[in-house]
Amino acid sequence: GAVVSQHPSWVICKSGTSVKIECRSLDFQATTMFWYRQFPKQSLMLMATSNEGSKATYEQGVEKDKFLINHASLTLSTLTVTSAHPEDSSFYICSAREPAGVGEKLFFGSGTQLSVL
Amino acid sequence: TQLLEQSPQFLSIQEGENLTVYCNSSSVFSSLQWYRQEPGEGPVLLVTVVTGGEVKKLKRLTFQFGDARKDSSLHITAAQPGDTGLYLCAGAWGDYKLSFGAGTTVTVRA
Numbered sequence: 001g002a003v004v005s006q007h008p009s010w011v012i013c014k015s016g017t018s019v020k021i022e023c024r025s026l027d028f029q030a031t032t033m034f035w036y037r038q039f040p041k042q043s044l045m046l047m048a049t050s051n052e053g054s055k056a057t058y059e060q061g062v063e064k065d066k067f068l069i070n071h072a073s074l075t076l077s078t079l080t081v082t083s084a085h086p087e088d089s090s091f092y093i094c095s096a097r098e099p100a101g102v103g104e105k106l107f108f109g110s111g112t113q114l115s116v117l
Numbered sequence: 118t119q120l121l122e123q124s125p126q127f128l129s130i131q132e133g134e135n136l137t138v139y140c141n142s143s144s145v146f147s148s149l150q151w152y153r154q155e156p157g158e159g160p161v162l163l164v165t166v167v168t169g170g171e172v173k174k175l176k177r178l179t180f181q182f183g184d185a186r187k188d189s190s191l192h193i194t195a196a197q198p199g200d201t202g203l204y205l206c207a208g209a210w211g212d213y214k215l216s217f218g219a220g221t222t223v224t225v226r227a
Binding site: 004006009032034036042043044045046049091093095097105106107108109110111113 | 123150152157158159160161162205207213214215216217218219220
């Protein structure tokens with residue numbers, strides 16, 4: 001079946017640094033990918049919709065200048081957490097949607113645990 | 118963002134017992150999905166229900182979508198320790214956006 005690869009699985013960084021997370025669709029071309037954030041013992045919250053070749057669409061309350069999203073190819077979307085602070089520590093998960101006509105199913109990556117010291 | 122209320126938040130039962138998890142909303146969704154998530158991993162899709170009143174069975178798991186497409190339930194028959202995990206419901210809206218419920222942590226004791 002379709003697989004979405006997310007890298008890295010976990011990252012520890014110092015406050016003030018930037019961290020890039022990659023999300024790749026391995027078996028299909030994904031024109032749309034989604035980025036979620038999950039705090040401990042809480043559910044997934046949609047942060048933004050990443051569209052190939054165009055600007056990402058951010059959900060209300062999510063700072064676009066802090067969470068930079070780039071979807072430069074049909075198989076790769078990246079989320080960069082800029083000037084990370086301890087409150088940004090969270091589990092970040094991406095998902096990718098199969099193209100129309102293939103099944104349009106959503107597949108999730110395995111997540112990235114970010115810890116900001 | 119459409120809101121989904123999931124209950125109960127925690128459920129601990131003995132092996133062999135049955136359990137039901139509920140997912141309710143005031144919003145209508147084009148489809149509703151159930152996921153299972155293990156610690157430190159992304160959620161894995163269990164089922165998608167689309168039609169109001171639809172019932173789907175996956176071995177010992179039974180999923181039901183409400184007639185008005187606002188609520189859903191997950192029923193597990195004769196639960197086993199391998200069923201332990203976090204179960205999430207998610208409603209699809211807009212352009213394949215998903216709104217997730219808060220999740221139900223299920224623990225099945227041997």
